[in-house]
Amino acid sequence: MKTSIYVLALGAFGIITTEFGIVGILPTISRQFDVSIDTAGWLLSAFAITVAVSSPFITSFTTKINRKFLLCLVMSIFVLSNLISAFSTNFTMLMIARILPAILHPLFWNIAIAIAFKEKGAKGVSTVMLGLSLATVLGIPLTTYAVDLFHSWQASFFLSSAISLIAFMGLLLFVPPIPADQAISTRNQVEVLKSPLLWLNLISTIATLAAMFASYTYLTAYLEQITHMNGAQISMMLLLFGGMGTLGNWLMGLALHRNVLLTTRLFLILLVTVQILAYYLGGNYIPMVIIVSLWGMIHTGGFLVSNIRTTQSVPHHALEFVNSLLTSSFNIGISLGAFLGGLVSAYYGVHYILWVSILLLTVTFILSFVTFRKNIIDNEKTKQLEPVVSACEHS
Secondary structure, eight states: OOHHHHHHHHHHHHHHHHHHGGGGGHHHHHHHTTOOHHHHTHHHHHHHHHHHHHHHHHHHTTTTSOHHHHHHHHHHHHHHHHHHHHTOOSHHHHHHHHHHHHHHHHHHHHHHHHHHHHHHHHHHHHHHHHHHHHIIIIIHHHHHHHHHHHTOTHHHHHHHHHHHHHHHHHHHHHSOOOOOOTTOOHHHHHGGGGOHHHHHHHHHHHHHHHHHHHHHTTHHHHHHHTSOOOHHHHHHHHHHHHHHHHHHHHHHHHHHHHOHHHHHHHHHHHHHHHHHHHHHHTTOHHHHHHHHHHHHHHHTHHHHHHHHHHHTTSOGGGHHHHHHHHHHHHHHHHHHHHHHHHHHHHHHOGGGHHHHHHHHHHHHHHHTTOOOOHHHHHHHHHHHHHHHHHHHHTO
16 A cells, blocks of 8 residues: 555544544633633534535635645645644634634544545555554543643643654655646536435434434543443543554455445444443443443544445546545534534433434444435546546546
């Protein structure tokens, strides 16, 4: 596999570490700037909302710019924003420093995933997504540990900045120039929105991510209240969850390479099964350790399944634009899932959040059987490709 794809995975590692690394130090930030913990939580929520809103627009506005330049620009902004965060003197300044990279965040994902898919298909996308898994397993715990090691909340941001700087150097040295396709216009890309299959896949993506994060967001609370684990045991479970997720991401890439639809349905069935097992066996320590292992291995594949299923039927000239819609869908799903899980937890207890996930996954499974007439899809593809063919004929 090309070195550039591994470098893109390193960039993904840096970006996800920056986005979610804040979770581990929220209590520290709350005390440092004298704000409530829920107010501090907006450092994550505002980031996700900004990504969801900016994704389609920032991608459309940059279609004519060299892709390597944009990748390097995004990573340099992440280096800078982490440094500004480290030197923030008040909460407002820290919030601005967080929103700054969130605006450009989608560019990296949209371009990187498009490049990986064009080069190596599902395997390429799986490699880039590996950066996300490793950030969960290594990046976020490392930035949290740095705060305790150096007794300074700034240490987390300095470490994130250093990781982003290494990724920036990798992009600069190992990714070749990637000129923008001048034949592709915003109108050509937006044409893909006429596809009913695309909208079905985007709705399925939102439902899938909402299902995943309705329960995962409150996994710590579930293990504490239902399984009665202590802090050290929960930390080990989270590490186990992330480690198995790395393995699951690799296996999912292999499975998707063989059969996308079958793998999608299998993923949904397995995740429903593990949620049901967690509901009925959550109070038992040993079974829950096994369940968390399986849960982690299956969970991470949701990002990859949603991406490949949505992009496999999209013309190459519209890949970046569709990936921008996917990025928005991911963040909408994550926010929706966290909200629904929190709502159910507040009214009925944390034990019942698993049924939110099960319901959403069941709906998504049913949607996987919705089909469209082949001639409609073929006609749409022809219309989408006509402007590109025309441009080639006149070049």
